[in-house]
Amino acid sequence: MSFALKEIKEARQRISPYVLKTPLLRMPMLDARLGCEVYAKVECMQTTGAFKLRGAFNKLLSLSPEQLKNGVVTASTGNHGRAMAYAAKMLGARATVVMPRTAPQVKIDAVRALGADVVLCGAEERFDVAERIRRESDGTMVPPYNDDVIMAGQGTLGVEIIEQQPDLDAVVVPVGGGGLISGVATAVKESSPRVRVYGADPAVLPAYAQSLKAGRMLTLPFSPTVAEALLCQTPGDKCFPCLQKYVDAVYSVSESFILKGMKLLLTEGKILAEASSCIGVGAAMEKLLPVSTKDKVCFVISGGSVGVEQLRMLEEVEL
Template sequence: MLNIEEIREAQRRIAPYIVKTPLLRMPMLDERLGCQAYIKADNMQVTGAFKIRGALNAILSIPQEKLKSGVVCASSGNHGRGVSYGAKMLGIPATVVMPDTATQVKIDAIRALGAEVVSCRAEERFDVAEKISRETGAEFIPPFNDERVMAGQGTAGLEIAEQQPDLDCVVVPVSGGGLISGISTALRAAAPEMKIYGAEPARIPRYTRSLEAGKPVFVSFQKTIADALVSSIPGDKCFPVVQKNVDQVVDVSDDYVLRAMKLLLLTGKILAEPSSCIGIAAVLEGLIPVRPDEKVCFFVSGGSVGLSQLKVLEDVEA
C-alpha cells in the first residue's frame, strides 16, 4: 500500500518543476459555508491542475532508455495536460486519448503542449491507450491507479500539512481515487487529527457504492457537469487506501456543483472548473457537517475553464 516515504521521495523528485500552490484563507465564503473556509489552490499549479504532480513523478521514475518511445495516457483533460507537459519537458513524444465529451478548451491546451490527441468514446479510452502502448512501445501512464501517480498527488497533502497544520477538515474531489489516496496518506502521517472527506458526483457514485460493498464496484457512466470525475470504478490500488484513511465519501448533485462554482468565482474571486468545486458543493448541499469555528480546507483541483462555460452559471442560484 502507498506509504508516506514514497510521497516524500516524489516531493524531492518533482519539486524543481512545480510550484507550491497557495493555501488561501477565504473569509468571504464563511457565511455561506458555515465554517472558516480555506482553499488549496491547485488550479494555480503549473498546467492549471494538480495532475502534473502525479504525471511528472511517474515519468521521472521511468528509466531513461525506456522513455525514447514516448508516453501515452487516457484522460478527460488535466492528466493528459500533465503528461504532455512532462513529455515536452523531457523532449519525448506524448499521445493523449481523450473522451469525445472533453471540452475544446482542454483539447486545445493539450495540443498546445505538442501532444497528439486521439478521440474516442469515454468507455473505450483505456483500451485505446493500451493498444497504442502495445503498438508503439510508448509507456502507459495511468491517470490514478499507479503508486507513482498516487505518490505524486500526495505531495499536495504534504504542502497542506505544512501550510495550515491546524485545519480541522480537508475535502477532496474524488474520481478514481488517486488524489485522495495520496493526500490522505500524507495527512494521516503529517497531521493525523485532520478529518478527511471525499466528494464525488452523485451521478457516478463509485466510491460510496464500493465502500458499502467492501470492494471496488463498477458503476455505469453518466454525464455529469463534474467532467473530470468520470471514472467508473475505484482503482484497486487506491480503494484500500481510501477505505483505511478517509472518514467519509459523499455524493454531490450537479446542481450544487454549479452553485459552488458560481460562489467561488463571484464571491471568492477564484476561477475553478466544475469538478474542482465539488467539495464546496458538498458543504452547500449539507452533506458534510461543519461548524462556524471549524477550519475547513477545500482542495481546488483545477482551473481548465473557457469563457463559454461560464454562461451556464447565469441561470444558477448563487
C-alpha cells in the same frame, strides 16, 4: 497499498523543480455560507491548470532514460492528458495522447500545442488503442489515477497543505477516479492523524460513496454529471484500499449544489475553478459535511480548466 508518506516525500523532492507550490488561502468571505473557517488550496493555479501535473511528473521522473526515449502514452481528454504532454515536453520525451473523435477541438489543440501526438478514435476503443500504441513503441503507459507512483505524486499536495496550515481540522477533496484523495489522505493521515479527511463525489454517480458503504468495489451505471472530471463508474483497485484506510467519509453532492459551489467560489471567493473542483464547496453548502463554525477546513480546489463561454451555465444558478 504500496506507497506511503515516505514515497510522497520522495516524490516531492523529485517534482519540486517542475511543479508550483500553490497558495493556500484563508477565505473569510465564505465562512458564513460554508459553516466553518474556510481555507482553499488553490491548485487551479497550478501549471497546466490542475493537480494532475504532480502525478505526471512523478511518473515520468521515475522512468529510466531508455524508457523515456521510447515515449509515454495515455488515453485522456482532460487535465491528465495535458499534464502528461507538458511533463513529457519538459523532459524531452515523446508523448502520445489518445482521445475520442468527439473531444472538443480546443482540448485537442491544447495537447498538440504541447508537442504531443494526438491519436483520435472511437470513445469505447480508446484504451485498446492506447495499449496497442504502447506495445508497438515499447513505451510506458501513464494511467490517470490507478497507479502508486501517480498517487504518490498527487499526495505532494497533501504535504503542502499540512505544511502551509498545520492546525487544520479537516481537508475536503473531490473524488473521481480516486487518485487525488488517495495521495492526499495518505499524506495527511500519516503526518497529522487528527486531521479529518472527507471526500465528495457526484450524487448522480457516487461510485466511491456507495462502494465504501458496501465494503467492496461496485460498478455503477453511467450517468453524465456537470462534474465531468469526476466521472467514474468503478473505483480504482489500487485507490480503493487507501480510501478505506484513511478517508473518514465520502459525501455525495447533488448537481445543483456542485454548480452553486462553483458560482459561490467565483462570485464571492473571486476564484475561477471547474465545476468538478468545487464539489467540496457544494458539499458544505448542501450541509453534508460534519463541520462546525470553529473548524478550520481546507477545500482542495483541484483544477481550473474552464473557458469563459462555460460560465453562462452559472447565470441561472441561485446562491
